[in-house]
Amino acid sequence: MARKKSETQKTRAKPEAVIEIASTxxxxxxxxxxxxxNAAENPNGKAGNARSVSWNxxxxSDVPITFGAEIFATGQIKQSSxxxxxxxxxxxKEQLAAWGLAPQDATVIATSALRESHDSDSIxxxxFVRTGFAVRIIDGIEESRLMYIAVRECFKDSPxxxxxxxxxxxxAGGGTTEITLLKKGSIVGAHSFRLGAARVERRLGQVGxxxxxxxxxxxxxxxxxxSLNEELKNLKLKSFIAVGKIPQIAALYVxxxxxxxLWEIPREKFFEFANEIQNYSVEECMARFKISYNDAAQMHTGFFIYETFFELSDAKTIIVPETNLREGVLISKIDSPDEELQQEFYKQISAGALNLLRKYHGDESHASYVAKISLEIFDExxxxxxxxKRARVLLEAAAMxxxxxxxxxxxxxxxxxAYIISNSEFFGLGKSEITIISEIAKYHRGxxxxxxxxxxxxxxxxxxxMILKLTSIIRIADALDRGHTQKFEKxxxxxxKDSFIIDTGNRHNTVLERRALEExxxxxxxxxxxxVILS
Structure with missing residues (x-):
């Protein structure tokens, strides 16, 4: 499944580089x-029907490390590692220099192992001090978002x-399993579970x-x-989309x-191949599949994780994209923003806020009303x-x-x-944005x-x-529904001059709301x- 270089390249641009520090x-x-x-002349580059760019x-390079094995066993990474x-x-860094790139030109991300290390800041x-690379540690939901971007690209030239x-x-990676649920192309859920081959083997002290x-x-x-049943019951699942080295190996063979x-594997053929793998030793996996010891040591548990998820569904086929997390980062970096995709992410953020509100039995009518008024004030x-637009999405989530x-x-x-929000996950939002929403909720009272x-x-x-501006807007919107009755329809x-006038139509008693606005x-x-003047 290796990609070839293009023989025809009329336009050359500065290369782009992505480095991923993973568990293995x-x-x-x-x-x-x-x-x-040029992409149209180049069948080997990745080009989508609607993309303005492609790449060769x-x-x-892929060099094994033991971060995952150490962090999942002790919570710390050894100094030698x-x-x-x-x-x-x-x-x-030397490889980059050969292509005319400096460390600051590369995007460097780290996943679950560094994310869970107590010494991540020091590492x-x-x-950065030793190499000049600025590492960004991403959370599980961000991994899901980037992988969705990469997978979406693979489907563009498919039937x-x-x-x-x-x-x-x-x-299913070394430390976590990322799941994204799609209904008719729309994201209806995204979850990150602390389940991975390296984590399981270290937790149980057993290999294989x-x-x-x-x-x-x-x-x-x-x-x-x-925990997913509420979301799964609304899906009519025909296929799993399996991402990672393990399903890619299966795709090559069966x-x-x-x-x-894109590759397709019938359900039963995947199960047969997964069961066959369980009979191989680590050394046999290394020799047959030309993979590192770290990857080979996790194949048995890794295959079993995929197999067990598939068993619990009625999916008849497994679709395997030839992609990885780095390609998701790359697309985000080099391509102009996809408005349709951005709107999809914004919808998922709003849906995630609503689902969280329902989980904690919040007043949905009041929350939706405050969100509606907040957005109207924002637009004004x-x-x-x-x-x-991103701030507008954060405002809506905070209001909900x-x-x-x-x-x-x-x-x-x-x-x-603030505590509940800061300890929750939202598809499409990073930690800093969740912090902003949490801070707005913390200060929404007068x-x-x-x-x-x-x-x-x-x-x-x-x-x-941003927090001050959005908090001040929510305070006004919240004051306008002081009685939680949503009395103002429009x-x-x-x-x-120096007045922001809110016209209620003079059809209601506004004593309560005026007092709330004063506060x-x-x-x-x-x-x-x-x-603010209420009229």
Whole structure:
């Protein structure tokens, strides 16, 4: 499934590089970005029907490391392994230089092993000081997002339409298993589970898919499925989309190509091949599949994880894309934003906020009303707020969740809201964005002043200003539904000199709302320079 270089290259651009520090290896991809005209002449580059760019692989490397084995056993990475990683990156630095690239030109990501290390900050700093590479540690949901982008690209020249059926994208790595649920092409769920071959083997102290390992994996997956039942019951699943080295190996031996970057494996053939693998020794896996010892040692458990997930579904086939996490990073980096894809992510963020609200039995009517008014105020102020569409999405999520902490206790519910949000996952949002939503919920009540909080002051200035602006908007919207009755069906907004006028139509008693605005309107006036007037 290796990709060939193009023989025809009219337009040459500066190469792009992505490095992935994973649980079992440090992987490098260097590609040449090609214009769409050249991509049409180049059948070997990755080009989609609607993409403005394609690329050819110029160089790649994959050096094994033992980060996962160590972190999942002790919670720490050995100094010798950190030194080995730095040496590998120093070697990659030389490879980049051969293509005219400096460390700052490369995008470097790290996944579950570094994510769970107690010393991750120190390790990232050492890597930067020694090699010049700036490492970004991504969370499990971000992995799912990037992998979805990569998978979506593979389907563009295929006879299978992602929007035509329901699918589950499954990637079982060394430390985590990422699952994305698709209904007619729309993302309806994304989850990251702490289940991976390296993690299981270290936790149980056993190598290979032993009886103990199989029982553990099966029980874990059954428990996970129970938590997904609400989402799964709405899917009519015909195929799994399996991502990773293990399904790619299976595709080479028992699958058939159905497009340039997609393979298909019948369910029973995958099971037969997976069972056959269990009879191989680690050395036999290394020799037959030309893989490293680390990868070979995890094949038995890895295959069993995929097999068990497939067994619990009625899917008849397994579709295997020829892609990886680095390609998702690459597409995000080199391609212009896909508006349709961005809208899909925004919808999923909103859906995730609503699902979380329902999980904690929040007041959905009040939350939706506050979100609606907040967005209307945001749109009214868009010419002077200096905030983008992304901020609008964060505002909607924060408005939906501002009162979620009432589930814990009414008193100090803003603090409980912040805690619940900060410890939740949202597909399409990184940690910093979840922090922004959490901070907005924390300060949505009128008496709290963010500038007095040390934690708030430690945030970057741009994030502080976004939090202040969005919090001030939610305070106004929340005040307009003080009685949780959604009494104002339609509001009109206007600005006159130093006043922000909210016209209610004069059909309701507004004493309660006026009093609430007196309590909660000060921040809005301070941030935007307008005194809120209810008419």
């Amino acid at each position: 290896g440090v992987r490098l991809s260097i590609v040449e970005v090609v214009s769409q005209e 692989t110029l160089d790649r 950190i030194s080995q990683c730095i040496q590998i990156l120093a070697r990659y 990232v700093d050492r890597i 299978i339409n992602l929007a035509g059926d329901d699918f589950i994208i499954l990637e 898919a032993t009886d103990t390992t199989q029982r553990y994996v099966r029980q874990f997956i059954l428990n996970s499925k129970n 699958g058939k190509p159905i497009s340039t970057f 102020l868009k010419d002077e707020s200096a905030l983008d 969740l501002h009162d979620i902490g009432i589930f814990v206790r009414m008193e100090n519910h803003h603090l409980h809201s 008496h709290a002043n963010p500038q007095d909080e040390e934690q708030f002051q430690m945030l970057p200035r741009a994030e502080r200003m 509001l009109k907004f206007s600005r006159q 909660k309107g000060e921040m809005f006036e301070s941030v935007f320079g307008y005194k």
